[in-house]
Amino acid sequence: MTAAVTGAPELNDHMAAAREWLAENAPATSIAAGDAHDVSVFHNLPYDTESKLIDELRAWQRTKFEGGYAAISWPSDLYGAGLSTEHEDAFKQAEAELVPLPRHELISVTVNLIAPTIRLFASEHVRSMLLPGLLDGSLLACQLFSEPSAGSDLANVSTRATRDGDGWVVSGQKVWTSGAQFADWGQAIVRTESGSSGSRGLTTFVIPMNAEGVEIRPIRQMSGGTSFNEVFLNDVRIPDSYRLGEVGDGWSVTRATLGFERANASNKKGVGGSFDQLLELAQRTNSLQHRDVRTSLADVRLREVGAEVALRRDKRARDAGEAPGAAGSMRKLQWVTRLGLVSDLARTMLGEKLIADCGDPGTFSWNAHLLGAPGYRIAGGTDQIQRSIIAERHLGLPPEPRAPKSSRTEPPK
Template sequence: MPSSPDTEGAELAAWVEQARAWLGDNAPAERAVRDPHDVSVFHNLSHDDELAILDQLRAWQRLKFEAGYGAISWPTELHGAGLSSAHADAFKAAEGEAVALTRHELFSVTINLIAPTIRLFGSDALKSRVFPGLHDGSQLACQLFSEPAAGSDLAAVATRAVRDGDDWVLNGQKVWTSGAQFAEWGQALVRTDSSVAKHAGLSAFLVPMDAPGVEVRQIKQMSGGTSFNEVFLTDVRVPDAYRLGEPGDGWKVTRATLGFERANASNKSGVGGSFEQLLEVARRSGADRDRAVRARLAEIRAREVAAEVSLHREQRARDSGEPPGASGSMRKLQWVRKLGLVSETARELLGPELIADDGRPGRFSWNAHVLGAPGYRIAGGADQIQRNIVAERHLGMPADKAPQPAVASPAVKEQT
């Protein structure tokens, strides 16, 4: 006989109290907390500082996993706790209150994007190879998607994979790969057949980043950091067991990963400056008493709350093993708009304080936000691409009829 909602609520409340007690006993030391004035969108850190952050996050993730809090809503057969999204949401909220570790995008990509993609499309052998490592922080994964010549047309990737017995041999170049210099794995989208339409000739693989022929080069960003990388693949051999989906399923696999990315677009606590940090700027200057400023702040907060509600709904759909739909694109567009509103408001409130570093906290630091926020109009798919997805998949409008080449170039046919 199924338990009643009251019983389920009581059980969840008891579980949350137990989790809060565990967090109180095990929360990381004060030295690891995030700078309260950090409003940057992308890291501006040295390689060693970034590695130190990842080491702290790995240790915390391992501690959570060993206590049963590392993969709360995943099934037990994949090393999860087998609980509901409500449990995962409750723990995340409690963790946010108790722990303020410096964030790193590579952890979010690993746990929220690539792990669920492998759950959907990975072979049993591959799942056994990467789980529980992707849950406990011992293995991290990056996305090997973008290429210099492909732009926003991800289906035009030219990196190729040729079958050679039980292996595939990969050659090509990827770019703008976040965290590649620290990752153990990379999810790669490559071309395995150029004799068919470009979307149909793609396949997806999980590539060991320490494999012979993988070279990572860091890219210096205008905001100062080196989180992005170029990745060169030269005769890299990848076992067929590391393939995601069937040959030719690469576009379907990648769409699922991008759907997870868009679904998590507003699940970035601290990225780009929070409402509370912006409100502090307004209060410090007295601008919070201005009606127009208060209306702008209210709009920003409303967008944050709406995104949180939508995120919880989509997390429950994910628990059933379903890939996200067009709603992720809508949330991504809304989140990017919120970032823009935060930038505009910070510029108006700070004026010259935004461009001159006088040493006072919470002023010039917003410069990093203004420089970084436009990047998310491209990251995870450009705004124009998101609007096409919403139009076609949510509103039922006809697909874009712009002329496209039927066959990808260069012409490299699959060899068997």
């Protein structure tokens, strides 16, 4: 358990005060929430609607910041409340129950991944410049990690930064960047040592997304939305003060960010396709009379409960100071498997109603889930990468052999 903070309120008292505060301050509804039957995995919203949703979430983040609930477990001299992680987890659970706003990945990335990374690795100048805005919602940040020829192998990035006086010039391309079109800043891992390969010679920077030379191109997904983007960095000039960590130590910084990501990966309640939504579909389609449907529903529910138990176990381990190891990768694989089971069951119950929207509420909307669910086999690290992490860090198996970079087959142009 995390050591109690001197002078901190008891957890029960904290929760009573937090729930009262949430009841008084939470917005009643979201004007950008969209269809009540939305079960999409990725956002499939028009640009203006998605922008409106983000503005609502930014306003709510500002409200939490002003109320002292934006960074509960952070120290008070870094805009936090100085409480324990148990206090923070309890507030998040109450917030999920009492606040009707849908989630957006860019807000989560900003608050849960980028802000903690900047807190640990940024210069005092960058901390004071960015942390208040990242925590109060006035600034949003994305991850500039994946590249077209590197995929989930972040140690194989080729975007480069070269010294230019007291600054750097960054050139290259990033891809699959969630929320880049709405972000103010990006955290980028780039190669700063000429001739280096793998995890050596990498450095991490923060880059203003409105800097000269930054070009953002949304990617149209097969589900219709444009959650992801290509980001082109064309001789983007940044000062050395925007560096996170030491030159050449970018892999350690990036792994810390990925650690924050995996610590938050088990909680995906904002993603469509829950057991309750499936059960409601089964009732409306009179599918509960079929044994296979009932069995599959039970399987989905068991996996949901298993994920909740695993999340609590992971939190206990984290609070005890244990290294996360491969737990995040195991949880991600388990969650992706459950997404597939949900899609298969929806397909079984709806059949041809998934092909076209015939005006029957809550039927064709599941098409977005089926088209989006496979994307999470790639997002946040492919299934293959997660299995390699589990094999090496949990099972103690030797690393998978890697071909020399010069001999790897280049993708067709």
